Amino acid sequence: MKKITAYLSNHIIATSVIFLWIKTVIVTLLCFDLTIVSWLDIVLLIISPIGTLMLIIGISFLFSKRVHPISLIVIYVLVTGLLYANLLYYRFYIDFVTVSVLLQLSNVGGLGPSTVELLSPFDVLIFIDIFIIGFLVFIMRKKRKQIIMPGKRKYALSGLGMIAITIGIGVIQHPYLLETEYDREQLVESLGLYNYQLVNMIYGVKAPIEKVLSDEADAKAVNTNIQTHATEPTDTFGIAKGKNVILISLESTQNFVINETVNGEEITPFLNDLIKDSFYFSNIYDQTAQGKTSDAEFMVDTGLYPLPSGSVFVRRPENEFQSLPLILKENADYKAYTFHGNDAEFWNRDQMYRTLGYDHFYSKKNYDITEENSINYGIKDIPFFEQSMDELSELHKPYMAKFITLSNHFPFLLDEKDQMIEPANTKVDVVNRYITTVRYEDAALKRFFELLKEKGMYKDTLFVIYGDHYGISKKYEAGVHELLGQDNTALNHLGLQQVPLIIHMPGQEGRIVDTIGGEIDIRATLLHLLGIPNDHYVSLSKNLFTRDNDKPVIFRDGGMVTSDYAYLDNVCYDRNSKQTVDSKKCSPYLDLVRKELQISDSIIMGDLFRFLNEER
Ligand code: GP9
Ligand code: MN
Numbered sequence: 001m002k003k004i005t006a007y008l009s010n011h012i013i014a015t016s017v018i019f020l021w022i023k024t025v026i027v028t029l030l031c032f033d034l035t036i037v038s039w040l041d042i043v044l045l046i047i048s049p050i051g052t053l054m055l056i057i058g059i060s061f062l063f064s065k066r067v068h069p070i071s072l073i074v075i076y077v078l079v080t081g082l083l084y085a086n087l088l089y090y091r092f093y094i095d096f097v098t099v100s101v102l103l104q105l106s107n108v109g110g111l112g113p114s115t116v117e118l119l120s121p122f123d124v125l126i127f128i129d130i131f132i133i134g135f136l137v138f139i140m141r142k143k144r145k146q147i148i149m150p151g152k153r154k155y156a157l158s159g160l161g162m163i164a165i166t167i168g169i170g171v172i173q174h175p176y177l178l179e180t181e182y183d184r185e186q187l188v189e190s191l192g193l194y195n196y197q198l199v200n201m202i203y204g205v206k207a208p209i210e211k212v213l214s215d216e217a218d219a220k221a222v223n224t225n226i227q228t229h230a231t232e233p234t235d236t237f238g239i240a241k242g243k244n245v246i247l248i249s250l251e252s253t254q255n256f257v258i259n260e261t262v263n264g265e266e267i268t269p270f271l272n273d274l275i276k277d278s279f280y281f282s283n284i285y286d287q288t289a290q291g292k293t294s295d296a297e298f299m300v301d302t303g304l305y306p307l308p309s310g311s312v313f314v315r316r317p318e319n320e321f322q323s324l325p326l327i328l329k330e331n332a333d334y335k336a337y338t339f340h341g342n343d344a345e346f347w348n349r350d351q352m353y354r355t356l357g358y359d360h361f362y363s364k365k366n367y368d369i370t371e372e373n374s375i376n377y378g379i380k381d382i383p384f385f386e387q388s389m390d391e392l393s394e395l396h397k398p399y400m401a402k403f404i405t406l407s408n409h410f411p412f413l414l415d416e417k418d419q420m421i422e423p424a425n426t427k428v429d430v431v432n433r434y435i436t437t438v439r440y441e442d443a444a445l446k447r448f449f450e451l452l453k454e455k456g457m458y459k460d461t462l463f464v465i466y467g468d469h470y471g472i473s474k475k476y477e478a479g480v481h482e483l484l485g486q487d488n489t490a491l492n493h494l495g496l497q498q499v500p501l502i503i504h505m506p507g508q509e510g511r512i513v514d515t516i517g518g519e520i521d522i523r524a525t526l527l528h529l530l531g532i533p534n535d536h537y538v539s540l541s542k543n544l545f546t547r548d549n550d551k552p553v554i555f556r557d558g559g560m561v562t563s564d565y566a567y568l569d570n571v572c573y574d575r576n577s578k579q580t581v582d583s584k585k586c587s588p589y590l591d592l593v594r595k596e597l598q599i600s601d602s603i604i605m606g607d608l609f610r611f612l613n614e615e616r
Contacts (some may be wrong), residue, residue, distance in 0.1 A: 009136040013060075013067060015044050017053050019129045020079055024049045024193060026522055027126070031087055033474065034189045035569040041189060044169060048192025051162025051407045056194070058155060069137040076133050079194075086193060092410070096184045096472045099204035100310025101230045101290055104348075117411040117430070152477030153175070166191055182289070182308030182597065183558040186570055187530065200309070207315070207605060225599055226376060226538055232546045234280075237532025238504055240462040242332060245526070247464045248448075249296060249419040250307035250441060250473025255284070255440050255498035256484060262424045267438055267586070268304070269275040270446040271465075271502065278463075278504035279546055280512050281525075286497045287518040289556035290467040292346035293404065296468040296519055298322065300355050303539025304521040305600040306556055312604055313352040320609035322537045324523060328400055331532045335359045337394040339388045340404040341379030345504065358402075362391055370568055375415060381407040381444030382418075390452050398458075406473060408437040419569075428479025434471055459506050464526055467499030467520065490568050491578055494561060501544075503529065516563050517544045518553040538603070538612055540596055552589040560586070560593050568592075 008015045025046055028034070036042060055423045056079060060072040089097045096156025140147065149155070161429055170190030171177050187196045233409035257276070266272055288295035292415040299314050301323040307315060325336030334600045336358045344350040344363035364378055375384040384406065392401060406413070412433040421439040423432035445465070462466045472480050480496060481488045481557070501522065524534045534543065542551065552560035559568050565586055566573045572586035573579070602608065 004140060005136065009145070010147075012069075012136055012140065013057060013149065014070065015136065016057050016072060016076055016133055017050070019133065020053050020057070020076070021049050023080075023081060023126065024053070027083055028188075028193060028375070032090055032188070033550045035571060036189075037571075040169070044166065044173075044190060045192070047162070048166045048190075049194055051159045051166060052192065053163075054155065054159035054162065056160060058152075058584065059124070061147075062152055062156060062160070065148060069140060069455065070120060073130075073134060075135055078566045079140060081194070082121070082131060082197065088115070088118050089128070090188055091475050096188055096193070096289065097265075097435055098184070098290065099305070100201050100315060104310050104314040112575035115325055120457070132134060140307060141528045142299075145549075147268060153199075158308075162277035163195060165196060166411045170424060170432060176594070178439060180594065182556055182560050183570075184309075187555065198207075203309070210602075210605040210608050214602070214608060216611045218602060219608040219611035221601055222599055223538065223612065225595070226540065232543070234528070234545045236545050237528055239508075241531040242398055243396060243462045243505070243530070244457075244460055245328075245334075245462050245464065245530070246396050247300065247400065247402040249293065249402065249404045249499070249533045250465075250467045251293065251433075252410065253408060253441065253500060254470055254472065254480075254496060255282070255287075255467065255500045256480060256496060257435075258500050260484070262435050262483070263422055265421050267421065267435055268442040270442045270449075271500065273464075274445075274449075274504055274514075275502055276511055277400050278502045279508075281312045281503070281515050281517065282504065282512055283516045284466075284499055284501040284521075284544075285516075285518045285553045285561060286469045286499050287520055291347070292466045292467075292603050294349070295556075296466070297402070297404075298524040299518075299520045299541075300466070300522045300526075301539075303534075303541030304603060305520060305540065305554065305597055307604060308556065308597075311347055316607070317348055317351040317355050319355065319604065319607045320613050321356060322539070322609060322613065323356040324526070325400060326361075327527065327532065327537060328530075330359065330520065332398065332530070334398050334400050335431075336400045336402075336493040337362065337391075337395060338404070339384075339391070340364075341369070341374075341406055342404075343379050343386060346377075359396075362388065366391070375407065375408050376411075376413050378406050380418065381405045381441055382447055385444055385448035389455065392421045393457060394441035401447075403439055404414070407444070408434070408441045411472075412437040412442055412471070424479075424483055426479035426482040428476045428482070430476040431479030431483065432473055441555070454497065461506070462526075462529060463504040464522065465500070465502040465504070466522060469499065470497060472496070476585065489570070489578075491566065491573060491575065494566055494568060513544060515547045516546050516549050516553055519541065519549050520554075521547060538609075540600055543599055552592060552595055554593050556597075556598070558590075558593060560589050562589060565589065 022248055028045055060075055063277055086097050099267055113480040163287050174186060259272050260267050289306040290309055291306050294311045294313040295306035302321050328334035337360050338358050339362045342364055367379050367387050369379050373380055414437050419436050420443055422434055424435045426432055486492050521542045521544050525544040527534045528543045549563040552562050554560050564575055566575055567586040572583040574581045574582050
């Protein structure tokens with residue numbers, strides 16, 4: 001034992017690199033659900049961390065004569081922290097940390113109440129080797145041993161060489177790898193977790209420069225690239241002209257809860273009834289990314305995609321946009337308002353709402369919040385709607401008022417007195433609780449509609465109600481599959497990415513619209529109903545009343561779905577046979593996916609509306 005200890009401490013650098021390497025490979029293989037298609041994928045996963053780890057650990061001696069034991073330990077702990085941060089983040093979001101996510105932590109208050117839910121007792125194992133390295137360093141110091149590292153150049157070159165080989169193989173295997181920064185799973189799979197972080201940092205540095213480098217020519221190119229079709233007439237064009245618009249963002253609400261029962265009880269009795277007299281869009285997909293609720297808001301307001309990393313609300317609040325509030329003002333003398341019971345700074349909303357043209361934001365400080373009437377992130381949905389009524393009745397008409405609900409947020413906490421339905425009894429507690437918080441949200445909507453009717457404010461209003469994004473992440477999804485009695489397959493997972501979209505106009509006849517679409521399409525559909533032609537404005541939103549089922553609904557990670565095909569985690573599926581098929585079948589759609597995402601990103605990162613608005 002003594003001999004081994006002495007050997008390891010004499011070779012402390014190699015020991016550190018190897019320990020971190022093994023730990024990283026184990027976490028990558030066991031804890032990240034990566035799609036492994038070939039042996040080369042496994043080989044890449046195994047070799048990819050070596051080069052970067054060599055260079056990172058090398059910082060402890062590359063710039064001095066000897067190994068610095070303390071800096072070695074600090075670096076070791078930092079790398080472990082990075083690995084663990086990625087693991088925690090992945091557990092919930094099934095995504096990897098980006099520089100933008102780290103920078104926006106102050107705007108979103110971290111993972112908030114959700115963090116504890118994500119810890120596992122086995123996580124201790126990730127930290128055990130730190131003590132071994134600490135012990136080896138202690139022995140070194142006790143023996144007053146100084147480690148002089150010969151062959152530093154060779155060491156650095158080997159590290160760089162390993163990185164170059166990894167990136168080289170990755171790019172040969174996936175030619176678009178470095179152009180599609182949003183496909184983080186592919187980046188991690190091909191480059192390894194640490195090289196991915198490195199590449200991500202380069203994207204981060206590139207971002208601010210993009211605005212400076214963009215000019216009118218880029219804006220013109222965007223304009224010609226977006227084929228805005230003249231508004232196709234339908235029987236719905238302008239049916240809601242001049243009406244007040246109430247938009248309701250339903251926190252974490254997935255479409256599977258609609259018309260679904262638990263223990264013989266409907267989960268959403270109010271919404272199920274409302275649908276009967278509404279347009280119910282039954283095939284709408286969540287397209288949000290790391291900006292969650294704010295991404296959904298951004299899509300509805302601008303008809304552009306969220307950014308590949310971070311939230312546009314946080315990263316680009318000083319941009320110009322052609323947003324819904326501004327369009328409604330320009331065309332029909334509307335004013336726009338937002339109501340949300342959380343801090344105004346969360347997701348940088350206070351700043352971004354001004355940019356988007358909202359006239360006033362009623363946030364946490366406008367509500368009477370007590371311990372009794374709040375839970376999790378803020379005021380409960382029922383008092384939220386109740387307390388909003390006075391302000392709402394005073395607004396300038398016509399108005400667009402956006403309400404962002406909050407109670408149905410992970411980890412789905414609810415006081416017993418607010419529980420109106422028994423929890424489900426699947427193996428997954430989070431899912432069981434989710435049923436109760438969704439029901440609470442449904443009851444809050446019921447209450448809101450009652451109050452609007454009481455105050456005579458219901459009739460002249462068009463309601464747009466949408467689920468903002470998934471609530472049950474992949475980690476807990478087994479419970480939903482169990483509830484629905486379906487297998488845990490990629491296509492069933494895709495089905496769970498659907499969110500409800502209900503557009504209700506008092507007095508209308510109900511209609512189920514099963515056209516395939518995404519959240520980005522809400523804006524064009526709403527403008528169509530309000531009788532405002534969408535083709536005067538630059539956006540990627542498509543009217544759901546005329547949308548083509550063969551046009552892909554695009555996901556921010558580069559995936560897509562049409563009525564016949566789906567491309568998920570770099571695998572192509574035939575949705576009719578439910579089989580995986582040659583990726584060539586998906587290729588024509590993927591060209592459009594890359595094109596649309598690129599256009600959207602260049603508009604946002606280049607702040608191209610600076611030029612586009614000037615031309616109007
Ligand atoms: C917070 C609320 C929830 O204000 O919008 O945010 P989310 O975590 O869903 O983005
Ligand atoms: Mn949300």
